[in-house]
Amino acid sequence: MSTTGTRTESPSALRTATGGEATRWLAAHCRAVPWLTAATLLTTVAGAALQVLPVLLLGQVVDGVVDGESRAVLVRVGALMVAAALLGAAATAASTYLIGRLGAGLLATLREGAVRAVLGMPSARLEQVGRGDVLSRVGDDVAVLSRGIRSAIPTVFSAGVLVAIATVGMFGLDWRLGLAGAGALPAYALALRWYLPRSAPLYRKQRTAQADRAQALISGLNGIDTVRAYRLEDAFREKVDAESWRVRDLGIEVFRFFGRFVGRENRAEFIGLVLILLVGYALLEGDAATLGEVSAAPLMFHRLFTPLGAIMFTFDEAQKSGASLTRLVGVLGEDAEDRLVGDASVTAAQDVPYPVTVRGLTFGYPDTxxxxxxxxxxxxxxxxxxxxxxxxxAGKSTLAALIAGIGTPQSGSVRIGPTDLADLDEAGARALVSILTQETHVFSGPLADDLRLAAPEASDAELLAALRTAGAGEWVQGLPEGLRTAVGEGGERLDVTKVAQIALARLVLARSPVVVLDESTAEAGSEGAAELERAVLAACAGRTTLFVAHRLTQAMAADRIAVLDAGRVVEQGSHQELVALGGRYARLWRAWREGS
Known part of the structure; x- marks a missing residue:
């Protein structure tokens, strides 16, 4: 994939689309709902025109008074003004509603597409970009765009149409008054020309900084027990502080930048109003325009102040929405080869353990x-x-991911039994290896459906057996509808221990011969962790198992332990052997025991 002009982050970040790509995506979405799009445009234009009409009619009232028109004529014009105001309010309300509907459909399509794209990426790609970038896009960026669609974007769109209609109305009064008002346009254009090219990259930079801060928090909190054991709290705090200060500094920079933009817009308004007053006075003195026209022109131009002010004061949020839109559309445009392969190229023998052999493994990320x-x-x-x-x-999670078939080493190999994982697609690797991390999730719906994600053909008896193995049999039996009970969002509330047990039950149902557990019990409290550790041993019985241990009680229960330091294996042996050795593991064990 060529990334020229489309990626502003490091190569390890998810793709960010250009403004043109985002615009084309929006246009395609609007073409998919032509009637809704057309109705939105028509009501917006009608509402803007009806808001401008009373100002034009006011000029006729002034001329009518000057010319001595009858009271009936003035009453008729006044009635038209009231009718225009009422119809304008109705059209504007309809426009706001339709823009909301159009935007809601757009957001739903974009959110579903982004989540589908992320779920379809190979795990290696997700590991490369980091969870902070992924979560900030499908979480924070969706939230920012949602706020923008509800408020800023409809305001900017409606106000923009009103500005265009009001400008046309000024030329309708008198072309010279229209030209005088248009004299402010170069100042507006210069302000926007100065603002737009600088603001979009600045907002993207701000969103990227927020993603980096999220990644720093997630990576540290995931391994908080290890951080404490190695007395790395200060280093972790400094990293989070540095990322937080970066976000704060960018927020201040954005605020100051927007303030300068508002000042330039105010100067443009001043220029336009002065020109209209001067030209109107000259035309009135020369009998080239009526008093009504000259009176309506500054009111018409002043009518622009409200929509222009609305644009200015919501443009900040609109720009944020635009930056989030390019990031989400960028996710949709990730390489086609970055999608999961659907068919496994290998079938593992069920219930037959395989050995794992790692030889001369060297691995580095592309941007390091x-x-x-x-x-x-x-x-x-x-x-x-x-x-x-x-x-x-130290490289624990990276090594665990490679053993699970996530990523390809620069040199060396990972073999599951006789098979080199480098020869398999990801679906083939999943047939041999299951990986379970602490980031477990319960999907909304019946518990049985959630479990059958791992084994679609499993019977209810098999589901219950897997739950009992994971230590969840007792509380599942107490659910109102058993396996049919709705869980997840809008369903039965489950604590972190129960969520982890459901994930372990899925692991049991998958029946892959090799299991990788990357700090899978980290979120549970002390009592819950002990219960989960027993469930983990039961779920992995008879299967080849790799633990990334955040609790040394879990490491102690393993047959062997490998100590990683700066990407190298520095010690290997059983718990007793390593404690007796008096090296790194022994020091870590003492620190852990004292902390406990």
Missing amino acids: DEPVLYDVSLTIPAGGSLALVGATG
């Missing part, structure tokens, strides 16, 4: 100078277990 892992070699016997321990940033 140094590898994350250096010449790592490990062996997990068939049906055995290995725990990875080490400080945050």
